Amino acid sequence: MGIFNSINIASTGLSANRMRLDVIADNMANVNTTRTNEGGPFKRSRVIMRPVADSPYWRSPFLPQSMDNGLGRGVRVVEIQKDRSTEPRYVYDPTHPDRILTGPRTDYVEMPNVDVVTEMVDMISASRSYEANAAIIEGSKAMFQRALDIGSR
DSSP, X not given: OOTTHHHHHHHHHHHHHHHHHHHHHHHHHTTTOOOOTTSSSOOOEEEEEEEOOSSTTOOOTTSOGGGOOOOOOOEEEEEEEEOOSSXXXXXXXXXXXXXXXXXXXXXXXXXXXXXXXXXXXXXXXXXXXXXXXXXXXXXXXXXXXXXHHHHTO
């Protein structure tokens, strides 16, 4: 383990949370998009993250517990997944060009499954996580600088 582990781990958090913020911004930008290339309304996206690990689910039975200090190596974005489990909203608008023309929801428009309040809460969470990782980098930098100052005396 090197002295820059805290910076390396925090930098993975910065990257992952930046990706979360980008996806949230895309969701909010498409809150009223009723027509996409895939067909139908825009589907909310979400970021799936996993820990960075050399062998995340395997531990050597021969390695004593005291040797395994349990330190993480950060986080990584595994996938940006479309949320297909949340139902779309239906809005009554008989003048909209994408309205439903037949069936029980005639003259309703199928809207994206994006909830602005949920996106705002996610944005605050991602922003706070980003700030926390930036503070870790700043704290590590100050600690290393102080160690260099002590060593140079």
